[in-house]
Amino acid sequence: MARKIGIYVCHCGSNIAGTIDVEEVARWAGATIDGVAVARDYKFMCSSLGQQMIEEDIRKKGLTGVVVAACSPHLHEKTFRRACEHAELNPYLCQMVNLREHCSWVCADKAAGTAKAKALVYAAAERVKQQVPLEPMEVQVNPATLVVGGGIAGLQATLELADAGYHVYLVEREPSIGGHMAQFDKTFPTLDCSACILTPKMSEAGQHANVTLLTYSELEEVSGSVGNFKVKVRKKARYVDETICTGCGICIEKCPRRVVDNGFEAGLGQRKAIYTPFPQAVPRIPVIDTAACIWFDRGKCRACEKLCPTNAIAFDQEDEIVELQVGNIVLATGWKLFDCHKLPQYGYGRLPNVYTNMEFERLCNAAGPTNGKIVLRDGKTEPKSVAVIHCVGSRDVRHNESCSAVCCMAALKFGHLVLEKTKAEVYSFYIDMRTYHKGYEEFFQRLLKEGMHFVRGKVAEVTDAARTPGEEGKLIVQVEDTLVGQQQRIAVDMVVLMGALEPQADAKELGLKCGISCSMQGWYTERHPKLDPVATMTDGVFVAGACQGPKDIPASVVQGAAAAARISGMIAKGHVMIEPIVASIQEDKCSGCKICNTMCPYNAIEFDEPAGVSRVISSMCKGCGTCVAACPAGAISGAHFNNAQIMAEIRGILWDAVPSGNGQAPGVPAAALNP
Amino acid sequence: MKYAYYPGCSLEVNSAAYDISVRAVAQLLSIELQEIDDWNCCGATEYFSQDELTACAVIARNLALVDDKVEQLIAPCAACFLNLKKTDKLMSDSAEMNGRVNTCLAAGGLSYRPGRVLVRHLLDVIHGDIGEAAVRDKVVRPLTGLRVAPYYGCQWVRPMSDVDNPEYPMKMDDLFTWLGAEVVDYPVKAHCCGGHMTQISEPQAFELIRRLLQSAVDARADMILCMCPMCQLNLDAYQGRVNGHFGAEFKLPIIFFTQLLGIAFGIAPEQLGFGKEIVAALPVIKAWLGRAAAAVA
């Protein structure tokens, strides 16, 4: 049928018209490109008037394709597709030309800009002639949701969804939910006790009818796609039967083996071989640490088993794989602490009284190993002076270029706690003091009044090499006070290193399982850093909390709730529309060579043995087109990006490059040009 | 493997012990050293502060003189090591500098392509290329019970920190752990020895030296091991003056790490240049050998 193409060139005020002669481009297109029924330019195409103009042309002139030469499709493709839809033209018969981002804004010279613009428009016109109507695909949404990570962000998302009446599977790697927040004593800037605000949420999640807790468990495998994910979770053997255990704690009490607790107590305290991380753990069911347990070590003991009133100890328990079906996934896997050994000049690990921030959290915590007493490693001496060093592993090109966001406020909190609990002097060594949220700056001012000392400068080293008798037996902090412009040596009893927040070691691996990518550093990549920081590039997979980037508690809670809201919306609607940009296999052309099957990272291509052909499961296809390019038989076609369309685009974009004479590219055989 | 060898001026006279022990140890580890023919002074630290081009040209001459068939160069002196490395880098980073230096070299009928020669320090070669296993099975006299304080100084890792941790170097620590010595962990092992400060302002220099000696003594070290002639000179030759200045009683042998390495490998002390140091090291070593023998008996 005869093609009637409409071409619409946008001025975007002066954004495009400034460097491109848009009138000329429109005039030229109308005169030059074959099949163009109408070519116009307009101040702002995306304005309602601009859209109306396009819609009218479609109706009145019966356009079969529309080319909008304006800004990036990532900005306004939806807008103009909607306009076409209003005028009953299939939205996939609309093609955008990225004149603004890819041409006018990057070209210095108007002539060159206009020439480039013409080529881009020509390409789009040739392409749109090859485009065909497509219908978005509708997928039902399974109302159950998987939340990975039981820290504050994951808890928030879980409770929001559960309270909305939807079922949630909450998977947590540790024996208890709670995450880092459970280790803290106070929370800035209000100083309310972390446990007091967290534990109610934990127990609520533990008891909620709509929540299935899977603690001491890890995500094994994810398949399927938005609306219908299939998930495998590994429940690690606890050696305690959850169905019988009452959490009475006798086993823990009677267990003869004590070990240093490098997990929850950050190495400061001890725990038994059978343990719950902390008294308020949810669930209160203990786990046996096989590395420590005497039975696993020497085949003796079993004290816990003998003394358990409900015979819940099960030494024969094994890991079990649980299969779940969910519609959406929230990753809230949090962060890990920077390894302070990597900065030997600060002496962590060498100098006993150098602590990490997490160690210090436990030190301050009333429920911690010292019952909240701030004392040196000897366990009794109260420090007379404490130094808090900021940005340890953060804002440091050698380790993490980024700012860890929470350390300044945490450092101030530490300062307050020291001043409150001891008579010590407290020094903060900072690069910049970053206190930018509600009540934060006020907290900083409060600490200034409380008498915390602030030295602006990056600490060169922490050493025990005394130079003066006064320094003997102390830790000396060598620093240039950049405000005074002087080298200083400040002798203290205790040093706290504000270690950086880093991505979990296995963040990339987990991301791959869920089909989402990470930043160079390892933080999960959101769909849009500003306008969509909750969703990811993979539909149905959301991120919340510090796994997306360093965050404090309020920000994590916000993101957790936001993810939940997005998911509730999808569940309430019941279905999602997914772009029809998927691959399909023309079975009569397929010879079953099995090249394509290895191409798909989403296993969307299945092989039908009896028929001897491959098939694309369109609901699982993400439309990358790699198999289309790989198929040696040319049997696979990618909707909206098929060969005919791209080849037409190439010919169009080079309209001014083909030399005269018989320079046309050959077709062999001549007829073999169908998509 | 064959390396070009750049001894540098110090190793000719006051640090001859370093040169002797380097050659002895290298031979034993079958590190073939081919001394650069007609090498010249690296200009030490001063030249660069005077005139970068001159400094580079003077140093580049040595690189240009390296045999085409040899790809790596060993400079035992930390200052020479740094200067050679720095020159190569300045030339590869800036086409302009490269051009100007090569113009200078051309005057002498020479030329040098940046990156042609890889500048190494012996410590790095032994630690990396030879490696733990090979070093361990060369040991005939384990240094068990000997407390050593490795001293790195500045130029080994600063400003170019690609060979070791710039804040807290460890390679000499590793090496002597392999040899069975008790390596003391003292906090100032990468602090400055004062360099030429001794010529400018003795009180400052002496304070810097004292800190190093004090810290090593506090750590109950039997001796300090150096990898730089300047460091060795300052700590050894000025120890008396420092004692006088502070009324201290330091009597800490300061030797080159290659000398003790040689002992562990069973090379006779006289073949390692012992006796040239001012604070005698042999008595300490003999005493230790005595202790060791006693321990065995």
Place this chain on the structure above:
Amino acid sequence: MSDPTFEPKIVGFCCNWCSYRAADLAGTARIKYAPNVRIIRLMCSGRVDPGFVLSALANGADGVLIAGCHPGECHYLSQNYKAMRRYHVLKHTLAALGLEPDRLRLVWASAAEGQQLAEAIDRLVEDIRKLGPLRWPANWEAEPCCQEAVESIAREHQEAMEVLP
């Protein structure tokens, strides 16, 4: 051989998620770079079919740019590796067909690397400018003498027939 007035025409294939967005970013940041690269959007560098590159050259392009997400950061997990493999094979073949290696280039650009992409484009354009025009189709444009030769045959045959009894 290098002609400063020569403006190369280069086709760029960008993936929807990283490199195309990098180009968008270059725009939003008003980074000026050579106008010679004309970008075609694909969903993924894994969609780049060697045929696209050949078609571009056969249609008169002086060079081709393929841009994708950084290895390990592909929005489709690992598809840019397939692009990389094809790129190397194709380069191998094109070398044998006498294409200067500098005319085909693969670059990685994350959505945040507008500056880097702009620089990469400028470099490519400069390198190709040095090489001069490619004019691949001219390779098979018949020399005038061919037409002439065919006609002369026709003429001879005409004459031959006239002399028949």
Place this chain on the structure above:
Amino acid sequence: MSHAAKTKGKLAIYWAASCGGCEISLLQIDAKILDLAAAFDLVMCPCIADGKVRDIEKMPDGAIDVCLFNGGVRTSEQEYMAKLLRRKSKVLVAFGSCASEGCIPGLANLNDRQSIFDTVYKEGSATAPENPADCRPQQATPVPEGTLHLPLFYDTLKTLGQTVAVDYYLPGCPPEAGNIWAAIAAIVEGKLPPRGAVLGLNTTVCDECKRKRSEKKIRKFHRTWQVIPDEETCLLEQGLLCCGIATRAGCGALCPQVNSPCIGCHGANEGVEDYGARLQSAVASVIDSSDPAEIEQIIADGIPDPVGTFYRFSLAGSLLRRKNKRASADGVGRG
């Protein structure tokens, strides 16, 4: 053949730049040749009958019912004949790989007239010693009787489709007798697909190959003489660069059957614009490495002659048609 009764049609078979194998293959239709003879008068077939060009020239346009044209176009004479036969024939069939996509003669497009003549008349071991004076073919040579003419030898071999409009393509080097007969029968019975179509199957050789196939991961390509492949499993999976994945079916997987990889003589599958592009893309995609250096090594070791591998039969018909002339002049890409 039932239609033998009605007035006989006229058949022309022409032979341009090709080896003659197509004619041999035609004869392999055996007894069917009688049916052919019954159906057609053979007005021209330089290989087996003495038809005169001038007779063809005298015919009215469209007088010939079917012309099977094999061979590519690499001289002025061949171009003349192609145009002549196009004019005179109702149905022009590009007969076999040479006419369709250039085939082996098309690999001459890796060189040009000059270098080919140099090879033949100067460097060639067979001819050069006989030719000390380095005589070259002249288009016109005056002799007492008048002027002798030789056709012009082109720089670039063209396919028939690049020279004149072709009605049908019959793939294969040579086309298998069965397929030839099927094509002729279809023509006679007028059961023809739309013009421009390829008379053959729309799938690839794997479809006809009995070998066991699984998902592919290749770490090393072997040359055929390096390994004795296992008879059961897919040759490509064994590291032999079997072109069957990309090659149009119709031969019954002849080569794989005898444990030898397909070399692609049937050309590309329906809808594929560039055979080599498809093949490289597929093969590259399953190279089992993500390290550029290693990939380059695998390719360099395993595919020393990429053009001869991916474009053995289709170079002249490919998107790029030939080697870059300017390059072959200044030596880029040589060796």
